[in-house]
Amino acid sequence: MSLFWSDPNAIRPYEAPPPGHVAGSKLEIALRAGQFAVTAEMNPPDSADPADVFEAAKPLADVAHAINATDASGANCHMSSIGICALLTRMGHGTVYQISCRDRNRIAIQGDVLGAAAMGVKNVLCLTGDDVGAGDQPGAKPVFDLDSLTLIRTIRTMRDQGVFLSGRKITKPPKLFIGAAENPCVDPVEWRPERLAKKVEAGAEFIQTNYIFDMPRFEAFMARVRDLGLEKRVFILPGVGPLASGKAARWMRSNVPGIHIPDAVVERMEKAANPGDEGRRICVELIQQIREVKGVAGVHVMAYRREHLVADILREAGVARDERAENAQL
Amino acid sequence: MYRVRLFATRHSRAFEWIYQRLETVFVALDPLFRRLGYNRVERVVAVPERWVKSFLFDCKMCGQCVLSSTGMACPMNCPKQLRNGPCGGVRPGGYCEVKPQMRCVWTEAWEGASRMKHGERIAEVLPPVDRRLEGSSAWLRASREKARPEEAATDKARAALAQAFPRARVLEPSAAPLAEEPPRAVNRGEGS
Numbered sequence: 001m002s003l004f005w006s007d008p009n010a011i012r013p014y015e016a017p018p019p020g021h022v023a024g025s026k027l028e029i030a031l032r033a034g035q036f037a038v039t040a041e042m043n044p045p046d047s048a049d050p051a052d053v054f055e056a057a058k059p060l061a062d063v064a065h066a067i068n069a070t071d072a073s074g075a076n077c078h079m080s081s082i083g084i085c086a087l088l089t090r091m092g093h094g095t096v097y098q099i100s101c102r103d104r105n106r107i108a109i110q111g112d113v114l115g116a117a118a119m120g121v122k123n124v125l126c127l128t129g130d131d132v133g134a135g136d137q138p139g140a141k142p143v144f145d146l147d148s149l150t151l152i153r154t155i156r157t158m159r160d161q162g163v164f165l166s167g168r169k170i171t172k173p174p175k176l177f178i179g180a181a182e183n184p185c186v187d188p189v190e191w192r193p194e195r196l197a198k199k200v201e202a203g204a205e206f207i208q209t210n211y212i213f214d215m216p217r218f219e220a221f222m223a224r225v226r227d228l229g230l231e232k233r234v235f236i237l238p239g240v241g242p243l244a245s246g247k248a249a250r251w252m253r254s255n256v257p258g259i260h261i262p263d264a265v266v267e268r269m270e271k272a273a274n275p276g277d278e279g280r281r282i283c284v285e286l287i288q289q290i291r292e293v294k295g296v297a298g299v300h301v302m303a304y305r306r307e308h309l310v311a312d313i314l315r316e317a318g319v320a321r322d323e324r325a326e327n328a329q330l
Numbered sequence: 331m332y333r334v335r336l337f338a339t340r341h342s343r344a345f346e347w348i349y350q351r352l353e354t355v356f357v358a359l360d361p362l363f364r365r366l367g368y369n370r371v372e373r374v375v376a377v378p379e380r381w382v383k384s385f386l387f388d389c390k391m392c393g394q395c396v397l398s399s400t401g402m403a404c405p406m407n408c409p410k411q412l413r414n415g416p417c418g419g420v421r422p423g424g425y426c427e428v429k430p431q432m433r434c435v436w437t438e439a440w441e442g443a444s445r446m447k448h449g450e451r452i453a454e455v456l457p458p459v460d461r462r463l464e465g466s467s468a469w470l471r472a473s474r475e476k477a478r479p480e481e482a483a484t485d486k487a488r489a490a491l492a493q494a495f496p497r498a499r500v501l502e503p504s505a506a507p508l509a510e511e512p513p514r515a516v517n518r519g520e521g522s
Binding site: 101102106128129130131133134142144145146147148149150153154157161163164165166167181182183186187188191194195197198201202210257258260 | 409410411412413414415416417418419420421422423424427428434436437440452453455456457458461486487489490491493494495
């Protein structure tokens with residue numbers, strides 16, 4: 001892998017996805033083939049230097065089917081998701097273009113979806129977005145013109161009907177594998193599976209969840225998901241990540257919206273002689289437990305500022321993606 | 331008023347019944363409204379509608395009322411104005427991410443829906459709000475749309491939206507309206 005691109009052919013011409021696929025991304029191909037898929041979230045740089053993007057993606061590029069480029073997550077300003085995706089697709093990496101409804105209206109979003117697809121993006125993740133108050137610029141105007149479900153349906157309409165939401169024709173529709181988020185361990189827990197059903201109804205094809213630290217809650221969620229038959233209609237990738245310390249765990253659950261960490265996990269982190277190792281061990285154990293749950297199609301790793309651990313965590317958990325074997329098959 | 335609106339979702343089944351009767355009346359009045367002119371009755375209805383619904387539901391007059399599909403909890407009270415369910419940031423106990431002292435509108439909505447006769451309607455995927463219709467009467471819009479649901483759309487963009495959200499068009503036609511809007515019901519342009 002070279003750190004800089006110079007090949008203009010890296011921009012691919014518009015092409016039809018392989019038969020049986022909506023986009024033909026590495027992620028979609030792996031999931032439809034029944035492989036245990038891995039996606040990983042990248043820490044976006046506060047920089048205009050492409051080398052910083054490649055540096056941040058480096059530990060994830062070979063272990064993940066797709067790298068998630070966050071869209072100002074937690075309402076904190078960083079390099080845009082579309083910029084990161086444009087750079088990474090030129091390097092041949094799979095990306096998940098995250099779109100939050102917080103910062104842009106339907107006009108901007110639909111335009112960006114076309115732009116991203118033209119740059120080679122093949123997976124999108126449709127998000128509502130954290131409130132501006134959670135971020136570094138709480139005085140900003142929150143947009144929320146669409147919500148995550150209308151966003152899913154909008155992209156579905158663009159892709160399958162070949163029209164904008166206004167009905168105007170798109171000459172070459174974006175070929176995208178459409179994802180959505182779910183947060184199984186957060187209130188209202190009893191309605192989370194119904195909300196997932198609604199996202200599937202809207203057109204979601206894969207789901208990446210927020211952090212799972214509470215296995216009983218997650219298993220109850222999945223039991224209901226199976227009752228609704230949703231695991232047959234959508235690929236579910238539960239979210240995991242290594243905690244850095246007990247203090248960090250406490251800070252996260254009280255300051256980052258939508259994160260549920262049970263007391264037992266926090267205490268285990270606080271008692272550990274080496275919290276870093278303990279966080280990593282908990283993450284490995286969670287992946288091993290999660291992969292045994294029926295209806296799980298892969299795992300989504302969010303190792304904020306601990307991206308260097310991801311390869312080892314996946315290997316230890318026994319879910320590492322073997323790129324050489326994949327290439328041999330191709 | 332916050333406490334009244336919590337009362338409304340707690341008694342969602344009764345309010346659902348009242349709302350259905352009200353809708354039947356408005357649909358039956360469609361011929362009369364047409365004779366008088368929807369534009370002439372727009373303000374006459376919209377003003378008291380605002381009083382009643384503000385008191386009961388903290389209504390924000392989006393003009394595209396979907397209370398029957400949201401457990402009688404007005405989704406426009408969600409700080410993110412989500413029309414299709416809670417965000418991922420709901421606090422423990424079902425409190426709002428943005429306003430921690432307020433119950434999550436969608437937690438309330440789902441509880442309200444579970445008490446209603448047609449609570450399953452909360453599963454519909456609702457279209458985004460048409461911001462031009464803010465301040466207009468949703469009751470008159472429901473009357474226009476439900477009395478003549480087959481009316482051919484004159485506006486291509488509206489037809490496309492209705493097509494993208496087909497179930498919502500059937501169950502909550504004023505969320506994907508097709509009938510021509512009286513000038514006073516549109517808050518931008520000549521009528522305002």
